[in-house]
Amino acid sequence: MTSSAGVGSQPASLAPEVGLDDATLVVRARDGDMRAFEVLVRRYQGPMYRLALHMLASRGDAEDVVQEVFLTAWRRLGQLRDDAAFVGWLYRTTSNRCLNIIRARRPVAEADLDSRESTEATGSPERAAQVSEQFIALAAALKRLTPEQRACWLLREVHGRSYEEIAGAMGTTRTAVRGRIARARVQLAEAMAPWK
Missing domain, CATH: 1.10.10.10 (Winged helix-like DNA-binding domain superfamily/Winged helix DNA-binding domain)
Structure with missing residues (x-):
C-alpha cells in the first residue's frame, strides 16, 4: 500500500481521474466509482504513511494504520459533509488512530530505524x-x-x-x-x- 508510484506511472485506466481535484474525486467515489477512490488513495497514501511512521516509529504499524484509514474512508465517505475537507479528514483519522496505538502500547518500543535510507x-x-x-x-x-x-x-x-x-x-x-x-x-x- 505504500507504493511511491508517481502520477506519470498511473495505469492508463486511471489517467482521466488523476487530473481531477479531490472534491470531484470524493463525489465520484461516494457514487461508487472505485477508480476515483484509487486515485485518492494513490495521492494520499504516501503522506499518511509518513505521518504514521513518524508517530509510531514502526513500519508495520504505519502500514496497518494507513490501510485502516483508507478502508474507513471508503466506508464513511457518505458521512463527509464537505467534499473538499477530505484531506483534513484523512489527517485527523490517521492522527487519532496513531494516538490510540501509542496510548495502548506504553512504554513505547524502540524505533525501527533503517540506516540504509x-x-x-x-x-x-x-x-x-x-x-x-x-x-x-x-x-x-x-x-x-x-x-x-x-x-x-x-x-x-x-x-x-x-x-x-x-x-x-x-x-x-x-x-x-x-x-x-x-x-x-x-x-x-x-x-x-x-x-x-
Whole structure:
C-alpha cells in the first residue's frame, strides 16, 4: 500500500481521474466509482504513511494504520459533509488512530530505524553515520514528547499543515496546538543541541 508510484506511472485506466481535484474525486467515489477512490488513495497514501511512521516509529504499524484509514474512508465517505475537507479528514483519522496505538502500547518500543535510507541519501559512509546518529537522536527526542505534542509537531513541521488544520485533526483549539508545538520545539531543540 505504500507504493511511491508517481502520477506519470498511473495505469492508463486511471489517467482521466488523476487530473481531477479531490472534491470531484470524493463525489465520484461516494457514487461508487472505485477508480476515483484509487486515485485518492494513490495521492494520499504516501503522506499518511509518513505521518504514521513518524508517530509510531514502526513500519508495520504505519502500514496497518494507513490501510485502516483508507478502508474507513471508503466506508464513511457518505458521512463527509464537505467534499473538499477530505484531506483534513484523512489527517485527523490517521492522527487519532496513531494516538490510540501509542496510548495502548506504553512504554513505547524502540524505533525501527533503517540506516540504509540515510546511507543512500548522503553518499559517504562517514556522512551517513553522522546523519544516522542525528536521526536516532531525533527519533529518541520525538519519543519523549507527549503523543499530542508529537502529532502536532509532525503535522506542522513535516507535513506543513496549518494551525487550523491541525486543530481540526486533533479535535482541539489553535491555541492548544500552538502551545503543544512550542513545547515540542523547546524539547527538541534541547535534545538536538549537540548536533548544531
